[in-house]
Each structure stands twice: as structure tokens, then as C-alpha cells.
Amino acid sequence: MSQSQSTIDEIISKDYEHGFETLLEMDVIPRGLSEDVVRLISAKKNEPQWLLEWRLAAYRHWLTMTPPEWANVHYPAIDYQDMIYYAAPKSQKDGPKSLDEVDPELLKTYEKLGIPLHERAILAGVAVDAVFDSVSVATTFKDKLSEVGIVFCSFSEAVHTHPELIKQYLGSVVPVGDNFYAALNSAVFSDGSFCYIPPGVRCPMELSTYFRINAKNTGQFERTLIVADAGAYVSYLEGCTAPMRDENQLHAAVVELVAMEKAQIKYSTVQNWYPGDKEGKGGIYNFVTKRGDCRGDYAKISWTQVETGSAITWKYPSVVLKGDHSVGEFYSVALTNHRQQADTGTKMIHIGRNTKSTVVSKGISAGFGQQSYRGLVRVAKSAVGARNYTQCDSLLLGDKCQAHTFPYIEVKQPSATVEHEASTSRISEDQLFFCRQRGLSPEDAVSMIVNGFCKEVFKELPMEFAVEAQKLLGVSLEGSVG
Amino acid sequence: MLHIKDLTAEVDGKPILKGINLTVNAGEIHAVMGPNGSGKSTLASILAGRDGYEITGGSVMYQGKDLLDMPAEDRARDGVFLAFQYPVEIPGVSNIYLLKAAVNARRRHRGMQELDAMDFLSLVKEKVRFMEMDEKMLYRAVNEGFSGGEKKRNEILQMIMLEPTLALLDETDSGLDIDALKVVSKGVNSLRSPERAMILVTHYQRLLDYITPDYVHVLSAGRIIKSGGPELALELERQGYAWLTGDQKDAPSKGVAQ
Ligand SMILES: Nc1ncnc2c1ncn2[C@@H]1O[C@H](COP(=O)(O)OP(=O)(O)O)[C@@H](O)[C@H]1O
Ligand SMILES: [Mg+2]
Numbered sequence: 086m087s088q089s090q091s092t093i094d095e096i097i098s099k100d101y102e103h104g105f106e107t108l109l110e111m112d113v114i115p116r117g118l119s120e121d122v123v124r125l126i127s128a129k130k131n132e133p134q135w136l137l138e139w140r141l142a143a144y145r146h147w148l149t150m151t152p153p154e155w156a157n158v159h160y161p162a163i164d165y166q167d168m169i170y171y172a173a174p175k176s177q178k179d180g181p182k183s184l185d186e187v188d189p190e191l192l193k194t195y196e197k198l199g200i201p202l203h204e205r206a207i208l209a210g211v212a213v214d215a216v217f218d219s220v221s222v223a224t225t226f227k228d229k230l231s232e233v234g235i236v237f238c239s240f241s242e243a244v245h246t247h248p249e250l251i252k253q254y255l256g257s258v259v260p261v262g263d264n265f266y267a268a269l270n271s272a273v274f275s276d277g278s279f280c281y282i283p284p285g286v287r288c289p290m291e292l293s294t295y296f297r298i299n300a301k302n303t304g305q306f307e308r309t310l311i312v313a314d315a316g317a318y319v320s321y322l323e324g325c326t327a328p329m330r331d332e333n334q335l336h337a338a339v340v341e342l343v344a345m346e347k348a349q350i351k352y353s354t355v356q357n358w359y360p361g362d363k364e365g366k367g368g369i370y371n372f373v374t375k376r377g378d379c380r381g382d383y384a385k386i387s388w389t390q391v392e393t394g395s396a397i398t399w400k401y402p403s404v405v406l407k408g409d410h411s412v413g414e415f416y417s418v419a420l421t422n423h424r425q426q427a428d429t430g431t432k433m434i435h436i437g438r439n440t441k442s443t444v445v446s447k448g449i450s451a452g453f454g455q456q457s458y459r460g461l462v463r464v465a466k467s468a469v470g471a472r473n474y475t476q477c478d479s480l481l482l483g484d485k486c487q488a489h490t491f492p493y494i495e496v497k498q499p500s501a502t503v504e505h506e507a508s509t510s511r512i513s514e515d516q517l518f519f520c521r522q523r524g525l526s527p528e529d530a531v532s533m534i535v536n537g538f539c540k541e542v543f544k545e546l547p548m549e550f551a552v553e554a555q556k557l558l559g560v561s562l563e564g565s566v567g
Numbered sequence: 568m569l570h571i572k573d574l575t576a577e578v579d580g581k582p583i584l585k586g587i588n589l590t591v592n593a594g595e596i597h598a599v600m601g602p603n604g605s606g607k608s609t610l611a612s613i614l615a616g617r618d619g620y621e622i623t624g625g626s627v628m629y630q631g632k633d634l635l636d637m638p639a640e641d642r643a644r645d646g647v648f649l650a651f652q653y654p655v656e657i658p659g660v661s662n663i664y665l666l667k668a669a670v671n672a673r674r675r676h677r678g679m680q681e682l683d684a685m686d687f688l689s690l691v692k693e694k695v696r697f698m699e700m701d702e703k704m705l706y707r708a709v710n711e712g713f714s715g716g717e718k719k720r721n722e723i724l725q726m727i728m729l730e731p732t733l734a735l736l737d738e739t740d741s742g743l744d745i746d747a748l749k750v751v752s753k754g755v756n757s758l759r760s761p762e763r764a765m766i767l768v769t770h771y772q773r774l775l776d777y778i779t780p781d782y783v784h785v786l787s788a789g790r791i792i793k794s795g796g797p798e799l800a801l802e803l804e805r806q807g808y809a810w811l812t813g814d815q816k817d818a819p820s821k822g823v824a825q
Contacts, residue, residue, distance in 0.1 A: 510658075513655065514618070514619070515653075515655045516655050516657055518615075518617050518618070518639060519651065519654070519655045519657070520657075520665075521616070521638070521639040521640040521643065522615050522616070522617075522639055522640075522642075522643050522648075522649050522651075523643055523665065523668075523669035523672070523725065523729070524640055524643040524644045524668075524669050524672035524673050524676070524729075525640060525668055525669065525672055526640055526672075527640070529668065529672075533657075533660055533664070533665070533668065534657055534659075534660060536659075536660075537657060537658060537659025537660035537661075537664075537708070538658065538659050539659075540659045541659075
């Protein structure tokens with residue numbers, strides 16, 4: 086056992102690839118949080134009065150709240166006065182520009198990350214909104230999308246160009262006071278993406294946002310809002326990376342999805358924030374609220390996430406199934422290596438009749454990784470004929486990591502069916518030896534076994550993303566076999 | 568091709584192999600027989616490079632190289648194949664994926680081009696038919712939910728796909744019904760060639776009815792205590808091992824299979 090253990094240990098230790106820093110002249114506000122800081126952020130974005138009031142209300146509410154303590158993650162208390170709440174490249178002062186005007190240093194950064202922003206160079210059929218620290222620096226294919234009536238732009242821009250949509254939907258899925266981090270985000274959110282698909286329109290390309298934290302000592306608080314009107318369809322991808330730093334950085338995002346009657350939203354995330362070093366120094370605290378609202382009958386929202394980064398992940402992408410026959414899905418691969426901790430899962434709230442939800446969660450723990458699946462399935466009295474299926478599997482590499490499962494099931498409607506299956510397994514010495522005996526390197530063997538374990542989730546990802554996710558998993562596990 | 572000299576090995580401080588000497592030349596088939604617990608699987612595992620054994624003495628040369636110095640995957644790529652006594656299951660990984668990864672790892676190592684998807688598929692389908700297996704097996708997870716006999720057939724399928732230079736078969740015959748035994752033997756015999764060598768670890772004469780060995784060795788308590796031709800296996804079948812070991816506890820029906 087000991088020798089294969091060390092093989093596993095080696096494979097789980099490859100280095101973070103996106104840890105570089107871009108040197109730019111930045112517009113940074115002083116550390117600390119107060120009403121004045123909230124006003125300052127709002128002023129920098131030239132926001133209308135109503136939005137400032139909204140932020141201030143959120144801030145005041147936040148002051149009355151305490152951070153959640155029920156999650157199975159451990160970290161020293163965060164000093165919210167010791168953090169910077171707004172940082173933007175100076176060149177970006179006047180808001181998003183056409184690509185030709187974007188700072189070449191920024192374009193280079195995204196190229197290095199494998200996200201070319203020149204439309205010619207882009208993967209065919211993917212429109213990208215690039216968010217760098219607190220601002221969106223570029224959105225591609227905007228014009229092409231607007232031809233079919235789709236709005237896809239940075240949040241800040243949408244506030245000015247589509248105030249009625251923002252006013253109608255902002256905070257309508259995740260209310261200001263939903264939880265500590267959502268309230269904080271509502272007070273200080275900087276930028277993010279906005280997307281509106283008009284009735285009956287099938288979005289002709291994948292939409293994506295690429296989030297990059299660059300500035301030091303800065304929190305990232307982005308806000309994403311996606312509305313699919315009746316019969317619309319959109320597939321949305323989200324990616325994220327950050328430089329390697331010894332200090333922890335807070336990322337507290339809010340994502341709201343609204344699907345009207347017969348609309349479909351497919352939201353995929355590959356989260357690769359800097360996870361900290363092997364001893365657990367540094368890394369991103371990824372405290373994120375993601376929720377989708379199936380507002381109309383036959384609406385469908387699918388969350389697919391591959392979470393390999395971050396020092397700590399606290400995240401429960403959820404679906405509120407209001408419309409009759411609406412469908413919620415959650416497919417998740419979460420990997421914790423070294424000293425990473427993750428408490429992640431989903432909430433499926435069944436309200437409409439014959440609503441259906443599927444949850445497939447694959448947790449991989451290596452090194453000293455700590456992982457918890459936390460899932461709530463709630464069936465209201467009104468949800469006649471509701472069905473849920475939850476499958477929750479954990480894979481352990483090595484004997485120092487841990488996996489936990491916390492399912493919560495609340496059923497008030499007797500006609501509902503709720504199924505929960507869970508399993509825990511390990512990569513065995515026998516499996517590793519078998520693969521090596523067939524000529525595979527230990528790294529390839531672990532990667533193959535882990536990918537096999539995640540197969541059901543990967544098949545839900547758009548093609549290029551699935552390939553990316555597989556590679557990422559291999560890299561994140563490097564050093565875990567030895 | 569293979570020279571094992573005075574090989575001694577321990578597990579957790581307990582001596583298991585106590586001085587093995589064995590030379591296998593290209594083109595030969597050697598059967599290794601012996602009572603349960605005598606060290607047959609240990610020998611095969613050590614040759615294939617499994618971790619967890621301490622080699623306390625002796626040497627193993629394979630094609631002029633120090634085999635014990637090579638990581639398991641390099642041995643495999645250099646043509647050493649072990650058909651496992653207990654093949655493992657790998658959930659989520661399809662048989663065909665594993666086969667392709669294995670075949671291409673070996674090809675890369677030999678400086679050959681990887682097989683493209685079409686060529687690989689037609690090759691693997693031909694071999695599957697030869698092993699009288701259902702094509703659907705290719706798309707099932709490796710050994711998951713396979714019967715004992717299916718697992719063994721699957722091992723031989725991998726073997727004929729990989730075309731090893733030195734094949735080690737650890738009790739591939741045990742747990743097989745007569746039809747499966749015939750198919751497995753057909754697979755093994757199809758690989759017989761002047762460039763190849765095989766070591767068959769087996770308990771029973773049964774397999775040797777279908778695959779005639781050139782040499783038979785009896786392993787007992789970590790030593791080869793007798794070697795001979797195919798007739799030795801028949802003798803063992805009649806008399807059990809006790810007449811060789813002089814020990815009543817080594818009667819063929821006793822002991823716990825490893
Ligand atoms: N991993 C191990 N740990 C402890 N003892 C072992 C281990 N592997 C084999 N042995 C012991 O080594 C001896 C030989 O086992 P094995 O090689 O499996 O015999 P065979 O295949 O001839 O039946 C047995 O006594 C067995 O208990
Ligand atoms: Mg054995």
C-alpha cells in the first residue's frame with residue numbers, strides 16, 4: 086500500500102498553470118468597506134440612483150448578518166476591512182471599448198490563458214465576455230448576437246443600455262438578503278455578464294464569461310444575470326483563473342438565471358481559481374451563490390460544474406422549480422487536492438406539479454483534501470408528482486483525504502418520489518498496477534480512472550469544455566500518485 | 568530471453584521466494600505448477616513489477632536488461648504481459664478505451680505510429696470475434712459485472728491485442744468451464760511463435776491438455792523443486808504434490824488459494 090500511495094501522492098502534485106500576474110496600471114480604491122465605498126463603486130460605474138439605493142440597502146442588511154458556519158470548511162475569520170473592493174485597469178476607465186482599443190497587455194493575458202479575444206482567433210461559435218478584476222474588458226460577437234435580438238454584454242453596460250431588464254430581474258432569484266455573501270455581493274458587486282434571450286430564440290453560439298482575478302488584496306464580486314424568455318435556449322460557459330499568491334483572496338459571486346415557459350438554460354462552469362500551494366498557503370475563497378428560477382411551465386435549467394480550483398469552495402447551484410413540468414439538473418465534479426476544502430452541492434426546490442430534478446455529484450479527494458456534498462431536495466405540498474433522483478459518489482486517492490455526504494430531504498407531498506444513492510470508493514493499488522501492467526504511466530492510469538469516474542458529468546459539458554475539463558483534472562491531480 | 572537467477576523475495580519481512588532459478592528462451596512455453604501458497608503468483612507479480620515486494624537477492628534479466636530495475640509500465644511496453652489471476656474492475660472506463668490506451672502506449676514505445684480510430688476498431692473487432700466475445704463487451708466498463716469466465720477471456724483479449732514477447736498467465740484456467748477453457752487456449756495458442764515465450768501458472772493438468780508446454784516446473788515453498796517435460800504434469804495429476812514435497816499438507820486439495 087505504501088508504495089502505491091506514494092505514486093498517488095506524486096501524481097497529485099502538478100503546479101498551477103495560470104498563476105502568472107499581469108502588470109498593469111490599475112485604478113484601485115483604498116482598502117475597507119463602508120457606505121462611502123459602496124457609493125464610490127456605484128459612482129465609478131456611473132450608476133443610476135435606484136441601483137445605488139439597492140446596493141446601500143444590501144449593505145445595511147449585510148451589516149446585520151454573520152457568515153454561515155454550518156459548512157464543513159475551516160479558515161481564519163476574514164477581515165472585511167482589510168480588503169480592496171474595486172480594482173480596474175486604468176486603460177479601462179471609460180468602460181468596455183471595441184477590441185481594437187483594449188490594452189494589448191490585457192489581450193495578451195487572455196491569450197496566455199487560452200482565451201483569444203480577437204474574433205478571428207476565437208473558437209468558432211463561442212462568444213466571450215472577459216472580466217478582469219472588477220471590470221469587463223471585452224465582449225466578443227456582440228453585434229452578431231444582437232442581430233437575433235440577444236443581449237450579451239457586461240453587467241455595467243446593461244445597467245445603462247437595458248435598465249428596465251436589470252430592474253425587473255436583478256435580485257429576483259437571489260434576494261439581497263439571501264445569505265451573507267450574496268448580501269455582500271449585492272452591495273459591492275463590480276461587473277459580470279448580462280444575457281437576455283428573447284422569446285423563441287435559440288442562441289446560435291455558446292456564450293461564455295472568463296473571469297480573471299489579477300489585482301492583489303482585492304475581492305472579486307461579480308454578478309451574472311441570464312434571462313431566457315419563453316421558448317428560448319442558451320448554453321453558457323464560465324471559466325476562471327487567478328495568479329498564485331500567498332494571501333487568500335475572496336471571490337463572492339452571484340449568478341441568477343431566469344427561465345420562462347419552455348425556455349432552457351444550460352450553465353457550465355469550469356472553476357480553476359488558484360487553489361493555494363501544497364501546504365495550503367494562499368488560494369481563492371470561492372463563496373458563490375448560484376440559483377436558477379424555472380418560472381414557466383416546461384422550463385429547464387441545468388447546472389454543470391467542474392470545480393478543481395480554489396482553496397475553499399462554498400457553492401450550491403440550485404434550481405427553484407416553480408413552473409409545472411419544469412426540470413432542474415445538477416451535474417458536478419469537484420476535486421480537492423493538497424489542503425483544498427470544498428463544501429458543495431445543490432438545492433432542488435420543487436413547487437410546480439410534475440417537476441423533475443436530477444443530481445449527479447462526483448467528488449474526488451486527494452492529498453489532504455476535504456470534501457463535502459451537501460444537497461437539499463425540498464418538495465412543497467403543491468408539487469404533485471414531483472420526482473428527484475440524486476446520485477452522489479466519492480472517490481478517494483490516498484488515505485489522508487476525506488469525503489462526506491450531507492443529504493437533506495424535505496417532502497411535503499406524498500405523491501413525490503425521491504431517490505438518493507451514494508457511494509465511496511478508492512483507486513486501489515490493484516487498479517493502478519493493472520493499468521501500469523498494460524503500459525499506462527501511473528499519471529495516465531489515475532487520470533483515466535478519475536475520468537471514468539466523472540464520465541456521467543463530463544458528457545453534459547459542451548465538447549471543447551469537456552476536453553478542457555479532462556485535461557484540467559489530470560493537471561490538478563498531478564503529484565497525487567507516486 | 569528471461570534469466571531468473573537465485574531470486575529471493577519477501578513480503579513484510581516474510582520470505583516468499585527462496586532462490587528461484589529459471590531460464591526461458593524465445594519460443595518456449597513453461598508451465599509452473601505447485602501447491603497453493605507456494606509463491607507462483609508472487610513470482611509472476613514480481614516479474615511484472617508489482618510494488619510491495621522486497622527483492623532480497625538474485626537477478627532477473629529480460630532481453631539483456633535488468634528487469635527488476637524497470638518500472639512496471641516499461642516492462643509492459645517492452646512486451647511483458649501478465650494475465651491476472653484476479654482481474655480488477657475499473658468503473659467508468661470502457662474496455663475499448665483501456666485497450667486503445669494500452670495498444671498505443673506499446674506502439675509509441677516501439678517508435679510506431681498510434682493506430683487511428685478506424686484501424687484500431689477493425690483490429691479489436693476481429694480479435695473480439697476470435698475470442699468469441701460479444702462486441703458489446705468493448706463498451707462496458709473494464710471487467711465491471713463480468714463473470715469470472717468473461718474476465719479471463721477479457722485478459723486474453725488484451726493479450727492478443729498487445730502481442731507480448733513474454734506472457735505470464737496466472738491461473739487463467741481456474742474458474743473456466745470447458746468451452747471457455749477451449750477459447751482461452753485458442754487465444755493463447757494463436758500467440759505461439761518462435762519470438763515469443765510464455766509462462767503458464769496453473770494448478771491443473773487440464774489447461775495443459777490444450778496448451779502443450781515445453782517444460783513443467785514444480786514450485787513449492789518458494790523453490791523450484793522439480794523440472795521436467797509435459798509428462799511431469801501428468802505425473803502430478805495422478806499423485807498430487809505430496810510425493811515431491813514429502814509433506815502431507817501439500818496435497819492438492821488443501822490450502823487457501825492466493
Ligand atoms: N501481499 C502479501 N502480504 C502478505 N503475504 C503475502 C502477500 N502476497 C503473498 N503472500 C504470501 O506469500 C505466499 C505465496 O503466495 P502466492 O504467491 O499467492 O502463492 P500461489 O500463487 O502459489 O498460491 C503465501 O503464503 C501468501 O500468503
Ligand atoms: Mg496464485
